[in-house]
Amino acid sequence: MSSAGTLSLTNCAVLDVRTGQLSEPTTIRVREGRIREIGPTAGTDDETLDVKGRTVMPGLIDAHAHVMASDLNLAGLPKESATLLTARSIPILRNLLMKGFTAARDAGGADWGLVEAVDTGLIPGPRLFISGKGIAQTGGQGDFRARNEVDLPDYCAHALGSMSRVADGVDQVRHAVREELRRGAHQIKIFAGGGIAGGVPLQYSHFTVEEIRAAVEEARAVGTYVMAHAYAAESILRAVEAGARTIEHGNLITEEVARQIAGRAYVVPTLSALEGRFMHADELGLAPVRQRIRDAVDSGLRGIEICRRAGVKVGFGSDLEGIIHPYHWLEFQLRSQVQSPLELVQSATLINAEILQMEGQLGVVEVDALADLVIIDGNPCEDASILINDARPLGVIKGGEVVRYDY
Numbered sequence: 001m002s003s004a005g006t007l008s009l010t011n012c013a014v015l016d017v018r019t020g021q022l023s024e025p026t027t028i029r030v031r032e033g034r035i036r037e038i039g040p041t042a043g044t045d046d047e048t049l050d051v052k053g054r055t056v057m058p059g060l061i062d063a064h065a066h067v068m069a070s071d072l073n074l075a076g077l078p079k080e081s082a083t084l085l086t087a088r089s090i091p092i093l094r095n096l097l098m099k100g101f102t103a104a105r106d107a108g109g110a111d112w113g114l115v116e117a118v119d120t121g122l123i124p125g126p127r128l129f130i131s132g133k134g135i136a137q138t139g140g141q142g143d144f145r146a147r148n149e150v151d152l153p154d155y156c157a158h159a160l161g162s163m164s165r166v167a168d169g170v171d172q173v174r175h176a177v178r179e180e181l182r183r184g185a186h187q188i189k190i191f192a193g194g195g196i197a198g199g200v201p202l203q204y205s206h207f208t209v210e211e212i213r214a215a216v217e218e219a220r221a222v223g224t225y226v227m228a229h230a231y232a233a234e235s236i237l238r239a240v241e242a243g244a245r246t247i248e249h250g251n252l253i254t255e256e257v258a259r260q261i262a263g264r265a266y267v268v269p270t271l272s273a274l275e276g277r278f279m280h281a282d283e284l285g286l287a288p289v290r291q292r293i294r295d296a297v298d299s300g301l302r303g304i305e306i307c308r309r310a311g312v313k314v315g316f317g318s319d320l321e322g323i324i325h326p327y328h329w330l331e332f333q334l335r336s337q338v339q340s341p342l343e344l345v346q347s348a349t350l351i352n353a354e355i356l357q358m359e360g361q362l363g364v365v366e367v368d369a370l371a372d373l374v375i376i377d378g379n380p381c382e383d384a385s386i387l388i389n390d391a392r393p394l395g396v397i398k399g400g401e402v403v404r405y406d407y
């Protein structure tokens with residue numbers, strides 16, 4: 001349909017993700033990309049799609065994606081051709097959308113050109129909320145230089161394949177943030193501690209509080225925020241004290257730190273990226289750190305339980321890259337061990353919409369929301385296996401456009 005026409009979805013069991021309840025069969029009217037009316041008496045217009053009593057839920061949101069990371073060798077990507085990398089991102093974006101992810105927050109790598117290509121329909125994909133390049137300190141996570149590379153502290157700031165750039169000191173951090181915002185970043189990503197991919201120990205904290213605060217000030221000045229990569233409890237606390245709004249990964253959070261950040265920051269765990277590496281450890285050359293990866297998954301699951309108890313809102317991210325891109329089902333499966341089906345759905349819809357500063361616009365099937373919808377069988381708020389197994393939903397609608405309809 002054209003985005004200007006009216007589409008009526010009839011016989012919808014609408015999923016209220018706030019309560020987990022399905023409605024009686026009803027009609028959803030969509031016009032100009034938004035939901036205009038929901039109700040049994042809603043008229044049927046230009047085009048009608050009978051969903052035959054199936055569930056219509058909000059499109060899923062991945063709050064930690066890397067749509068340009070077509071290879072797990074992150075240090076190698078900046079040396080690749082920009083056109084080749086763009087071409088490789090196309091199936092990654094398409095697959096995300098076909099799996100029902102109608103929005104994705106890119107945690108480093110995607111640029112404004114990709115946003116434009118998706119928004120204008122050149123590339124099918126989720127709505128993108130990009131970070132540009134994540135800000136890393138010299139020698140920290142995200143500084144992917146080899147030890148013999150010395151003279152290019154800014155080497156990665158201009159290569160499309162680089163998901164990060166190096167900045168040190170308050171002035172450089174401010175400049176890097178302003179530069180990423182100028183180039184179209186929707187939010188700012190900083191690497192506030194060690195990680196798995198770069199080999200910097202998880203326990204290390206990065207940046208001074210003043211540096212992080214400078215990034216936060218610059219982001220806030222234009223109405224956005226900082227997302228901080230941090231595993232260790234101390235790194236998490238420093239980042240939140242400096243004003244970071246979301247903590248990425250957060251595996252090693254403690255009860256004490258969770259209590260201190262509750263109501264101030266969201267945590268976006270990303271377990272499938274770790275579990276996927278564990279599953280492919282031999283072919284990825286990760287056999288020597290297999291146990292370290294296993295431990296990180298286990299601590300991540302404990303971290304989610306700690307956040308739940310402390311009242312920290314938990315978003316849904318994946319952090320998938322390279323050959324493990326298809327593993328969103330694994331993120332749902334792992335979390336189903338510690339989150340109820342309702343919490344799992346809310347993480348990937350309601351809470352992620354809050355994270356994107358898109359409450360009421362994304363993550364809900366309500367009047368005035370953007371018409372990003374997924375059609376499935378059953379109620380995933382009662383049965384998480386629907387999300388784990390349903391890698392390809394029956395239907396996907398984005399901005400009122402039917403991008404997939406399979407029955």
Ligand SMILES: [Zn+2]
Pocket residue numbers: 064066107319
């Ligand atoms: Zn990431």
